Amino acid sequence: MRDLARAVNLQGGSLYAHIASKEEVLFELVNRAADQFLSVAQAIPEDLPAKERLTRLVRAHLQVIARELDNATVFFHEWKFLRPELQEKIKARRDEYEGHFRQIIEAGVKQGEFEVEDVRLAALFVLSALNWTYHWYRPEGKLTLEELAQAYSNLILRTLGTKAA
Amino acid sequence: MRDLARAVNLQGGSLYAHIASKEEVLFELVNRAADQFLSVAQAIPEDLPAKERLTRLVRAHLQVIARELDNATVFFHEWKFLRPELQEKIKARRDEYEGHFRQIIEAGVKQGEFEVEDVRLAALFVLSALNWTYHWYRPEGKLTLEELAQAYSNLILRTLGTKAA
DNA sequence: AGGTGGCAAACAACCGTTCGTTTGAAGAAG
DNA sequence: CTTCTTCAAACGAACGGTTGTTTGCCACCT
Numbered sequence: 001m002r003d004l005a006r007a008v009n010l011q012g013g014s015l016y017a018h019i020a021s022k023e024e025v026l027f028e029l030v031n032r033a034a035d036q037f038l039s040v041a042q043a044i045p046e047d048l049p050a051k052e053r054l055t056r057l058v059r060a061h062l063q064v065i066a067r068e069l070d071n072a073t074v075f076f077h078e079w080k081f082l083r084p085e086l087q088e089k090i091k092a093r094r095d096e097y098e099g100h101f102r103q104i105i106e107a108g109v110k111q112g113e114f115e116v117e118d119v120r121l122a123a124l125f126v127l128s129a130l131n132w133t134y135h136w137y138r139p140e141g142k143l144t145l146e147e148l149a150q151a152y153s154n155l156i157l158r159t160l161g162t163k164a165a
Numbered sequence: 166m167r168d169l170a171r172a173v174n175l176q177g178g179s180l181y182a183h184i185a186s187k188e189e190v191l192f193e194l195v196n197r198a199a200d201q202f203l204s205v206a207q208a209i210p211e212d213l214p215a216k217e218r219l220t221r222l223v224r225a226h227l228q229v230i231a232r233e234l235d236n237a238t239v240f241f242h243e244w245k246f247l248r249p250e251l252q253e254k255i256k257a258r259r260d261e262y263e264g265h266f267r268q269i270i271e272a273g274v275k276q277g278e279f280e281v282e283d284v285r286l287a288a289l290f291v292l293s294a295l296n297w298t299y300h301w302y303r304p305e306g307k308l309t310l311e312e313l314a315q316a317y318s319n320l321i322l323r324t325l326g327t328k329a330a
Numbered sequence: 331a332g333g334t335g336g337c338a339a340a341c342a343a344c345c346g347t348t349c350g351t352t353t354g355a356a357g358a359a360g
Numbered sequence: 361c362t363t364c365t366t367c368a369a370a371c372g373a374a375c376g377g378t379t380g381t382t383t384g385c386c387a388c389c390t
Contacts, residue, residue, distance in 0.1 A: 001346060013347070014370045022346065077242070118316060125320050128297030129290050136289070151283060155290050159324040166380060178381075179336050187380060 026078060027086050033075035034093040036064045041100040050108030051157060057104065058130065058156060059149040065134050066145050072134045101127055105160060115161030126156050191243060192251050198240035199258040201229045206265040215273030216322060222269065223295065223321060224314040230299050231310050237299045266292055270325060280326030291321050 001022055002012040019025055040060035044053050065072045079090045101123040108114035116122045130152065139145065166187055167177040184190055205225035209218055230237045244255045266288040273279035281287045295317065304310065 002344090010369095011371055013349085013372075013374095016347065017369055117319070121313075121316050122320065124301070125294050125317065128300075129294040132293030132297055135293075148286075151286050152290065154282070155287065155324050158326060159320050161323060167378090175335095176337055178338080178340095178383085181381065182335050 023082060023086070026074075027082055027090075029071060030075050030079045030082070030090055031093075033068065033071045034090060034097070036068060036071075037061065037097050038093060040064060041097060044100075050104050050111055050113045051162060053104045054108070054156065054160075055153045057100065058126075058153045059146075061130050062133060062137075062145060062149050062152065065130075066137060066139050069134060069137075069139075076131060076134065098123060098127060108160065113162060122160060126159065129156070188247060188251070191239075192247055192255075194236060195240050195244045195247070195255055196258075198233065198236045199255060199262070201233060201236075202226065202262050203258060205229060206262060209265075215269050215276055215278045216327060218269045219273065219321065219325075220318045222265065223291075223318045224311075226295050227298060227302075227310060227314050227317065230296075231302060231304050234299060234302075234304075241296060241299065263288060263292060273325065278327060287325060291324065294321070 001015060004025070005012045005015050040063070041057060044056050044060070046053070048056075079087060082090065102119055105114060105116060105119050105123055105126075109116055109119065133148070137143070137145075137148065166180060169190070170177045170180050205228070206222060209221050209225070211218070213221075244252060247255065267284055270279060270281060270284050270288055270291075274281055274284065298313070302308070302310075302313065
């Protein structure tokens with residue numbers, strides 16, 4: 001907390017004129033990260049072909065991670081240390097986000113664009129591969145975000161059993 | 166440290182008759198986790214078809230994660246808090262392990278079993294999807310480890326552009 | 331006799347948070 | 361235009377507790 005205070009030129013205790021507790025700050029942080037993911041997902045038009053929607057979602061997801069590397073790291077881990085009640089709120093939003101992936105895959109299967117046995121597991125697989133990027137991706141590295149998004153999209157489309165290249 | 170001590174029926178300070186520091190314990194933990202991953206990878210015969218080798222490696226990887234859920238969690242995260250010198254040792258072993266994936270994919274491409282543009286990125290993608298399982302997989306859940314390994318192997322083979330089903 | 335392993339106590343540093351007080355600016359009253 | 365009041369924001373010290381580690385001492389086994 002004293003580090004946090006120093007970052008805004010305050011004394012440790014002075015923070016508590018603005019916040020209720022350290023946990024409140026953590027929740028706010030994690031919750032806003034959830035906002036980011038959800039809002040980009042909701043911005044994708046539903047009337048596009050599943051392949052296109054998925055490609056866009058992949059790019060958007062990677063963009064959010066890259067743009068908020070630190071927040072994403074906290075988002076993926078630290079929510080487990082919230083009290084159960086707050087944890088549930090985060091879990092609900094995470095599940096909602098996961099639902100976007102499932103829904104797109106589901107739609108693609110129905111349209112004959114994808115061929116997937118277990119939609120739930122496939123969505124989890126894809127999200128797993130995407131989420132891990134926060135471990136190693138650095139915007140200042142060799143790989144452009146656009147290049148990464150392109151390459152990962154291709155891999156993911158094949159994972160989901162797309163026919164065309 | 167006092168929790169650790171209680172787990173072996175000792176007083177907090179008594180630990181220091183056996184260990185040098187908390188960091189030493191962390192390193193030992195993380196390093197032994199690396200042992201687990203590396204040893205199962207090295208146990209896979211090199212003269213098998215790439216598809217078979219990869220399937221075995223996937224199953225073995227998931228088995229290690231499932232068997233040592235807690236250790237795996239620490240392995241994936243906590244090594245970042247070691248001093249740089251020890252971090253490098255872990256990184257080296259992690260890279261060696263990643264090399265197994267790369268090598269198998271590379272071999273598969275040469276044999277015409279796989280079709281992959283960027284071997285390095287493909288290996289990273291596969292490992293990412295596998296590693297994330299520690300976040301959600303619980304051995305006591307509905308999904309058998311064997312079922313998970315089977316399903317993930319199929320997805321991964323498609324990711325790598327395998328022809329046959 | 332010597333070394334090992336254990337204990338209890340203590341160490342300094344740090345943790346999240348509270349407390350009484352000071353500051354400075356805005357608004358009301360004269 | 362001044363004076364007085366109000367109020368939020370910040371300070372700095374302190375609280376009780378925890379952290380990783382060190383110390384001196386005693387008991388046991390060789």
